[in-house]
Amino acid sequence: MFLIGESREHPMHVAGLQLFEPPEGSGPDFIRDMYETISKNDDFQPTFRKHPARLLGGISNVAWAFDDDVDIDYHLRRSALPRPGRVRDLLELVSRLHGTLLDRHRPLWEASLVEGLADGRFAVYTKIHHSLLDGVSAQRLTIRSMSTDPDDHELRVPWTLGPKPRRDRGGSRSPLQSLTGAVGSVAALAPSTLSIARAALLEQQLTLPFRAPKTMFNVPIGGARRAAAQSWPLARFRAVKEAASGVTVNDVVLAMCAGALRAYLIEQDALPDTPLVAMVPVSLREQGEEDAGGNMVGTILCNLATDVNDPAKRLDAISTSMTDNKKVFADLPRTQALALSAFLVSGIALGLVPGFVSSAPPPFNIVISNVPGAREPLYWNGARLDGNYPLSIALDGQALNITMTNNGDNLDFGLVGCRRSVPHLQRLLMHLEDSLTDLERAVGI
Incomplete structure (x- = not known):
């Protein structure tokens, strides 16, 4: 539904804007060093490798293709705000980014690391197509990439985090059992x-x-x-x-x-x-x-x-x-x-x-x-999450x-x-x- 309903006037992605306060004594190269470290995270989970497949005759939006060679330099961007670096300037940049379509020939997500705010903070803007994630699962991925410990400097990113194992409360189900269960649910409608x-x-x-x-x-x-x-x-x-x-x-x-x-x-x-x-x-x-x-x-x-x-x-x-x-x-x-x-x-x-x-x-x-x-308060590479x-x-x-x-x-x-x-x-x-x-x-x- 989200893929079919998308057009230039109706981008169908959800996004998040996070504002961070860098840790004390982080230095002028903190953002650059983060960007270089993040760009080496190339163990992409399936959700972050998906884009619409084209079937026989050019039919699309009915199946997924998986990209085995994700171009991290395309999906991860580093930007800086013009002076004076107001939050208003950040929101103007985010407004432009939020109005552009994701490239359907690539996995349907992008992330921007934004520096240049006058108060020393930095921002991360991430968008992903709504056909891949809803707001709850996107939010959970964001939270899991962070830590409650300000001294935790491991740089986790959402695209490397797979779903947590689910407790199997009813035992494993065969495809036939899943199908008959679905049919029963529909019949109960x-x-x-x-x-x-x-x-x-x-x-x-x-x-x-x-x-x-x-x-x-x-x-x-x-x-x-x-x-x-x-x-x-x-x-x-x-x-x-x-x-x-x-x-x-x-x-x-x-x-x-x-x-x-x-x-x-x-x-x-x-x-x-x-x-x-x-x-x-x-x-x-x-x-x-x-x-x-x-x-x-x-x-x-x-x-x-x-x-x-x-x-x-x-x-x-x-x-x-x-x-x-x-x-x-x-x-x-x-x-x-x-x-x-x-x-x-x-x-x-x-x-x-x-x-x-x-x-x-x-x-x-x-x-x-x-x-x-x-x-509770969250940190990313020691930087405190001020706004989400x-x-x-x-x-x-x-x-x-x-x-x-x-x-x-x-x-x-x-x-x-x-x-x-x-x-x-x-x-x-x-x-x-x-x-x-x-x-x-x-x-x-």
């Missing part, structure tokens, strides 16, 4: 679909697609991107959660985003009368599958209550929406959960039909994703994406928008701060 329909249509628990209002984000987009990033202390979200009672940290995050979107749209004189709807990815991985690679992501549609002025009431409406939608998923086996998720996001595929985005209501307004990250900003995909009809991950004591936000369709993306960061402050006041902090 029929009764589960009936129960889903009953819950969705009779009990009104499920937020359904194509009920969202048309907004300035739900338009055809161009290929250029703009990126923005900022960190907030996790303690602030937890304090709101405790004061509000009955909500989750993720509910607070969604409410913060909802308030920011409301303020941004009011500023653009573009706030609709009915509430925005967010698509919220949820991991369907079981315990022990965090490092398995591939894609195992379900989706929930959440009412963001952007028509509500009161931040506390908005948070309550969002919490209720998430709770009700999760109830529908709670008892479904993973295959059925994936099938339901596919139905909820099916409108994205319709965006490939010429004229559909311009004429039809959007299936939802925005993707807001919270990817699990590191819970996930950067995702903008699509026709979905011109803005907000993704965040926890990084030690912080929650790091990465925003990606169509450069043409989402003006002044940087202002959303200011609105996010204001929205979190409003939530704190509303719950009495």
Whole structure:
């Protein structure tokens, strides 16, 4: 799906921007020495050797080919920022890198080591095609390449790290057993679909697609991107959660985003009368599958209550929406959960039909994703990880994406928008701060 849906206007890669503080006394050649050491890591795992194969007649996107001679000098780049080396200059570089397609004749990933920040820090920008990894497995690879020990100077890189061995809880399965198991799961879709329909249509628990209002984000987009990033202390979200009672940290995050979107749209004189709807990815991985690679992501549609002025009431409406939608998923086996998720996001595929985005209501307004990250400080070759900003995909009809991950004591936000369709993306960061402050006041902090 990610390969077939890709075009110049719709790059289908996910990325991460990491900011590092070099260790004390590292010297002026620290980055150059790192680059030279990293470039010698040429034991590439299969995921980092894959690119689409061309079969008879030039058919592509249906099978993988594996490159046995990966050109590390192409995939690993070293860059420097122009003076004065502001974070703004870094984000401008990342915006350009994020808007370019990966070369399908080579393995579908690139990494850039970026120096020249005025405060002495350096950055790493890595992107990989979404057909190879989802956000959870990409994040886990990033974390595994680092260490909690500041004195650990072993330079590990994601492309040499294979998946961790999985505990075999049910014994080995033959191909026939795997096939019959899959057939059984598919056969079970029929009764589960009936129960889903009953819950969705009779009990009104499920937020359904194509009920969202048309907004300035739900338009055809161009290929250029703009990126923005900022960190907030996790303690602030937890304090709101405790004061509000009955909500989750993720509910607070969604409410913060909802308030920011409301303020941004009011500023653009573009706030609709009915509430925005967010698509919220949820991991369907079981315990022990965090490092398995591939894609195992379900989706929930959440009412963001952007028509509500009161931040506390908005948070309550969002919490209720998430709770009700999760109830529908709670008892479904993973295959059925994936099938339901596919139905909820099916409108994205319709965006490939010429004229559909311009004429039809959007299936939802925005993707807001919270990817699990590191819970303690991390180091890479002794350099402390200051920021870990996930950067995702903008699509026709979905011109803005907000993704965040926890990084030690912080929650790091990465925003990606169509450069043409989402003006002044940087202002959303200011609105996010204001929205979190409003939530704190509303719950009495």
